Amino acid sequence: MEQAAELFMKLAVISSAISRLDEKFRHSVVRSDLINTLALKESVQSTRIEGTQVTFTDMVNDIHKTEQKQEHIEVLNYRNALAIGQERINNGYPLTTRLIMELHHVLMEGARGANSNRGEFRKVPNWIGPTKRFEDAVYIPVDAGEIEDYLMNWETYLNKHPYGGKLDVGHLPKGEFILDENTHPLLKVAILHAQFESIHPFLDGNGRLGRIMIALYMMQSEQLSSPIFFVSEELEKQRAKYYHLLNETRGSNPKWHNWLNFFLDAAGRMAEKLNVLLDQADQIAKAGKEKCDGYTEEIVYLMTFRYPNITAVQAAEHARIAPSTARRTLNALAEKELLFKDPSQKRNVEYFNYDVLGLFDR
Template sequence: MAKTGLKKLPISVGMKDALKILSVLSTVSNKLGRLEEKFNHSVVSDALVQILSLSESVESTRIEGTQVTFSDMVEEKNDKNPRWEIIEVSNYQKALEDGFERIRIGYPISSKLIKELHQILMQGARGSTQATGSFRKIQNFIGPTKNIEDASYIPVSAETIDDYMQNLEYFINGHPYNNMLPITHLNDDGYIFDENSDPLIKAAILHAQFESIHPFFDGNGRLGRILIVLYLMQTKLITKPIFFVSEELEKEKARYYNLLNGVRGQKPDWGSWIFFFLNACDRMAERINNKLDKAEELARKGLTMCETESERKAWLVTFSDPFTNSSNVAKLARISPNTARKVLNALAEKDLLFVDTEMKRNRKYRNYDLMRILRD
């Protein structure tokens, strides 16, 4: 039988769950702090911001069933007639980057911003025939088939979406008059996670609540995962878009969906969901820390082999564009096309890049060592 009903925020968990959550929280926070510090002193930090956001875009769309790999995206992202899977991933990355920029200049997460990002996300993609950038006007449901009888969850009615979204906004940003959200719907003996809670815990809660409101016909999952990193940036837990959790969520997709469904209905289990989310963040923070260490080592090793400033510039460009060409390098490194060709060939001769020498035109220069690090 489908779950129905959704309690508003804030939430509460049992004391036993609260202790588990707070225990793992400190570990994750320390790893994120270490990651932030490394990025501030890395020669490839700005380049990796772009490539990590591309990786997140791939993993998040894969959760929704898009069969495209990170290597596919790197290889095909500049195709003039991309297939729909590439369009969906590209849209996700555009929405991410647009959201980053809005948060950076001081826009808060709001229904207005969410609707604008939804429009970018759905441009020319699957499901885009439904009203993009607008909350749904009729009932929808979540389930394995197109029949509501098979639904695992029936979200809130269309006429209550604005009310639930306002509650979510107040939880994210605080009430405009500094009023605390009411807690009369919570158990008296629970541990309350309210709008003053740690940003990582709030990120877990806001993601699950957004997914449960399910305000759009399509794209809710992808947009909900974008909100995780935007919120972490808004709270200054991270200052650059370097931390994404979709890769870990995709690995345990069935559990992810099951625990999300667990926070719905009249007896929500928030403790299990938050604990799962924080553990996924912990594993992801470890992975990104390791990736950054290896990428930094590779970059510095390559720089010692570069003989000119143009070579050094071209080498670092490949950390944001691992399968590149001379015109991209000329533009990004601000060197002439002729110089770009020469230095890329020089980097290939040093075995820093691979190029198919049988190709006489439109050669691609591939940083396979970086790709191996990113895929590990």
């Protein structure tokens, strides 16, 4: 019970930080524009956990290239899957195995393992380990034939029983406590993530998909109004510990307290970091708006919080203005040093908002 008290005391502090974050975000000058850049940073960090070497700066610098590297495709797929999930949740669709399969299909398009049954549960054994050899496995997930049963239980825990029934938890030993389907969403999402990774329903992409679901569940459970709670950055910093503690939740003697404590710590650091980032983004945006002349400059400037590397064609399309107007506006912003453009570029000129990029590339 001491462990339970420790978790709930920590939970109260972190929950308060997340509430502050959501309130700030609702009233932020750059609310909708910042989501895209936050999602790109999350996409980079989540794919880095899987061993890729791509960086946020790489993605921003190469975002307009016609042909993308394999690792860049994985990052963009992650962001696309996250956006589709956000749209589904906003439209009232809950997280279900059906949605998970849809997101997996998006996640794996043209990526490594793309031939591994996109959007379909695996039909063969799989294992988790430092190599691709079965004998090096540190964990062997459930048999392929049991995946649907396990996910049905997982989905019931996620969304609760459709008719108000309770999950059967069996006999609870003296001195122990249970985090049932009515527990606080932050603890619940930590459990859901660990369980999903243990089931490992797909041949590839399970980790990335499991981390997408963290952000989506925080929206579904109304902890946040937008998918901005991304913990991959903090998990990636302690990747080996992250994998180790996930593995400890498995087997006949699972150590759930260690995992939940680790997840809450990561969530707490991320909540505070996002609170600071949002304050700084608003300060930059307000100072920049004061230098803008007229509505068009202001709209295009704020757009660079969504696209910190932007072109005139892109600005024209999203602001619904003529390409010539977009180019003239971007040049005016560059002259005011709100944006930077390379003087040597004559065609397909890119404009960078390095003030925004500085918030993320740390």
